[in-house]
Amino acid sequence: MQRKLARQFFYDMTLARQFEQAAADQYMQGNIGGFLHLYPGEEAVAVGSLHAAEPGDYVVSTYREHVHAMVWGVSPSAVMAELFGRATGCSGGYGGSMHLYDVSRRFLGGYAIVGETFAIAAGVGYWLHLNDSTQIVLCYFGDGAANQGTFHETLNMAALWKLPVLFICENNHYQIGTEIHRHSAVPDIYRHASAYGIDGRHVDGMDVVAVHEATRAAVQHVRSGNGPYLIECETYRYRGHSMADSGAYRSALELAELRARDPLEIFRERALGQGWLNEADCQEVEKTVEGVVAEAVRFAAESPQPTDLGKDVYSEPLDLYGGRP
Amino acid sequence: MTRQRNDNVGIIGTARPAPELEVWQALNIALDRAMERDSGVFILGEDVGLFGGSYRVTQGLYAKYGEWRVRDTPISENSFVGIGVGAALAGGRPVVEIMTINFALLAMDSIINMAAKLRYMSGGQLQVPLVIRVPGGVAKQLGAQHSQRLEHTLVNVPGLRVVAPATPQDSYWQLSQAIVADDPIIVLEHELLYFAKGPFDPGAAPLPMHAAAVRREGRDVTLIAWHRMVALAMEAAAQLSTRGIDVEIIDLRSLRPIDLPLLRESVRKTRHAIVVEEDCRFGGVGAEIAATLGEVAHSDLASPVRRLAASDVPTPYNAELERASIPGTKSIIQAVEELTGPRTD
Ligand SMILES: Cc1ncc(C[n+]2csc(CCOP(=O)(O)OP(=O)(O)O)c2C)c(N)n1
Ligand SMILES: [Mg+2]
Numbered sequence: 001m002q003r004k005l006a007r008q009f010f011y012d013m014t015l016a017r018q019f020e021q022a023a024a025d026q027y028m029q030g031n032i033g034g035f036l037h038l039y040p041g042e043e044a045v046a047v048g049s050l051h052a053a054e055p056g057d058y059v060v061s062t063y064r065e066h067v068h069a070m071v072w073g074v075s076p077s078a079v080m081a082e083l084f085g086r087a088t089g090c091s092g093g094y095g096g097s098m099h100l101y102d103v104s105r106r107f108l109g110g111y112a113i114v115g116e117t118f119a120i121a122a123g124v125g126y127w128l129h130l131n132d133s134t135q136i137v138l139c140y141f142g143d144g145a146a147n148q149g150t151f152h153e154t155l156n157m158a159a160l161w162k163l164p165v166l167f168i169c170e171n172n173h174y175q176i177g178t179e180i181h182r183h184s185a186v187p188d189i190y191r192h193a194s195a196y197g198i199d200g201r202h203v204d205g206m207d208v209v210a211v212h213e214a215t216r217a218a219v220q221h222v223r224s225g226n227g228p229y230l231i232e233c234e235t236y237r238y239r240g241h242s243m244a245d246s247g248a249y250r251s252a253l254e255l256a257e258l259r260a261r262d263p264l265e266i267f268r269e270r271a272l273g274q275g276w277l278n279e280a281d282c283q284e285v286e287k288t289v290e291g292v293v294a295e296a297v298r299f300a301a302e303s304p305q306p307t308d309l310g311k312d313v314y315s316e317p318l319d320l321y322g323g324r325p
Numbered sequence: 326m327t328r329q330r331n332d333n334v335g336i337i338g339t340a341r342p343a344p345e346l347e348v349w350q351a352l353n354i355a356l357d358r359a360m361e362r363d364s365g366v367f368i369l370g371e372d373v374g375l376f377g378g379s380y381r382v383t384q385g386l387y388a389k390y391g392e393w394r395v396r397d398t399p400i401s402e403n404s405f406v407g408i409g410v411g412a413a414l415a416g417g418r419p420v421v422e423i424m425t426i427n428f429a430l431l432a433m434d435s436i437i438n439m440a441a442k443l444r445y446m447s448g449g450q451l452q453v454p455l456v457i458r459v460p461g462g463v464a465k466q467l468g469a470q471h472s473q474r475l476e477h478t479l480v481n482v483p484g485l486r487v488v489a490p491a492t493p494q495d496s497y498w499q500l501s502q503a504i505v506a507d508d509p510i511i512v513l514e515h516e517l518l519y520f521a522k523g524p525f526d527p528g529a530a531p532l533p534m535h536a537a538a539v540r541r542e543g544r545d546v547t548l549i550a551w552h553r554m555v556a557l558a559m560e561a562a563a564q565l566s567t568r569g570i571d572v573e574i575i576d577l578r579s580l581r582p583i584d585l586p587l588l589r590e591s592v593r594k595t596r597h598a599i600v601v602e603e604d605c606r607f608g609g610v611g612a613e614i615a616a617t618l619g620e621v622a623h624s625d626l627a628s629p630v631r632r633l634a635a636s637d638v639p640t641p642y643n644a645e646l647e648r649a650s651i652p653g654t655k656s657i658i659q660a661v662e663e664l665t666g667p668r669t670d
Pocket of ligand 1: 146
């Protein structure tokens with residue numbers, strides 16, 4: 001493994017961990033409102049998979065998407081400012097935590113209704129295919145979303161028309177408080193792919209290198225015109241579903257077992273053991289990230305509020321009673 | 326992929342537009358021209374391709390443009406409308422046909438949660454130039470699940486525009502305008518109007534997409550209607566004129582936004598207005614118009630704006646009951662006479 005990529009993985013996972021902690025702190029201080037879904041424990045999924053795609057590709061994610069946005073290039077400051085609801089946020093303060101967008105990077109959200117990412121991704125894929133593009137779409141979804149009709153409807157159409165979509169399941173075992181064996185008759189999500197004639201595989205979602213390698217192969221498959229592919233990344237979230245959830249439905253033992261497989265710790269040890277990084281590298285990254293996150297919070301706190309209530313409802317100002325033109 | 330030219334296509338390919346066309350043909354021409362002009366325009370829906378569309382609207386386009394631009398979809402309304410949204414985000418101009426408005430209920434997440442909100446939620450970065458064409462209305466004994474009108478649901482959604490053409494000319498204009506506009510637009514079509522004939526001139530200067538139109542000038546009372554109710558109001562007006570009542574008829578054409586200036590202008594003259602709607606009465610477009618005219622044109626009105634609407638019942642199968650559930654010529658005449666009193670002079 002290249003040192004550069006190893007550093008990138010370590011940097012991004014450290015950023016993910018620290019950023020989400022800072023978001024939790026800011027939420028507790030009342031600076032962030034609404035629903036806030038955090039990613040600790042799942043970092044290897046977004047980091048490993050997104051680094052297997054090309055910058056020209058599209059990304060569609062769920063409401064648990066701060067880390068996807070940042071790994072895909074949206075600045076931590078723009079993400080934090082969006083959580084604060086400020087005009088400098090990546091959605092101008094109009095979206096919030098669950099609705100992050102950056103069109104210039106083809107980062108298309110941010111969807112808060114479970115199961116929406118599928119059709120959006122397939123629609124982008126349809127357009128890419130129609131234009132004979134070699135770009136592809138990465139579509140993230142949770143284990144719970146696999147029970148939504150749109151999952152099955154979209155897998156069928158994506159397979160039928162060989163759309164360039166890579167479906168990436170972040171199986172963290174829970175749909176809020178309902179454990180996967182209580183919400184899914186087929187808890188191996190990747191096996192759903194075979195019902196639609198799509199290739200799918202399972203990968204250890206706590207291992208960033210494994211996720212990366214699996215995704216690289218899948219990206220190659222999709223980009224070569226073979227149609228969609230489904231990767232199930234088995235992972236875990238340490239915190240509750242959102243800041244409103246203590247996660248009390250899980251046993252301390254379960255949590256301890258999963259924490260023992262912490263993706264960040266595992267990768268750090270491995271990178272040190274393999275000589276990809278040394279202790280000084282790691283400390284340097286941790287220190288840099290601390291600064292970046294602190295700056296993101298400062299930037300967000302000092303940013304102006306958006307003031308224009310009525311903008312961008314339509315492509316032009318539209319008086320509902322003006323009629324003409 | 327072979328893209329054969331097929332000159333046998335509905336009316337596409339005829340050298341000169343006919344002076345009189347049916348609504349479906351006008352829609353077909355609008356689609357064909359839009360697809361010819363802009364390779365980003367493509368069609369998605371159930372049986373829009375090989376079959377040619379349930380109401381023939383896409384007839385011939387599959388043969389002309391191929392399967393990628395005229396895509397037959399599985400019965401997955403929420404997801405194929407969502408695919409339209411996604412393609413629009415990426416730069417396409419999809420025109421999605423939902424076989425009937427009743428099935429659009431399965432796609433409301435894609436329409437209301439996604440299409441209508443993405444521009445705003447993204448701080449103006451995204452745009453959703455998506456057209457959704459939907460046949461609807463009370464047709465002929467299709468039963469409660471196939472006779473809905475969902476105007477009341479759709480007009481209440483910020484981010485959507487809703488138009489309701491009733492004539493071939495308007496169908497052509499408004500669909501063409503909707504396709505080039507950069508917002509999600511619902512084009513409501515009426516199942517009983519597809520084969521209605523009317524004058525058609527593709528070269529004529531179009532009315533703006535959201536303008537209402539005066540279909541008949543009159544002095545005594547304004548009838549505000551859209552879709553099939555316009556024709557019924559015209560019939561009623563013809564009969565009322567023999568009794569000395571002079572009715573003005575406005576075809577609303579657009580349900581969100583509405584052309585309030587034209588409505589005001591009309592009631593300033595007639596001082597009475599009745600909204601004739603095929604949708605149910607409770608919380609509908611008629612309610613919106615009546616309330617708004619009441620607020621802004623109070624001093625012009627000699628009587629409160631009235632609503633003649635469908636009964637608040639699921640549509641019955643029985644033909645007589647079905648007819649009784651929506652306004653008809655007779656009930657329109659009655660409503661007007663209640664307002665003006667029968668004239669004898
Ligand atoms: C259609 C819909 N139903 C219910 C919800 C409420 N809800 C939000 S997240 C969630 C659980 C989703 O679980 P999963 O897909 O596994 O994603 P995770 O939160 O674990 O990342 C539910 C039920 C919703 N947002 N949308
Ligand atoms: Mg989950």
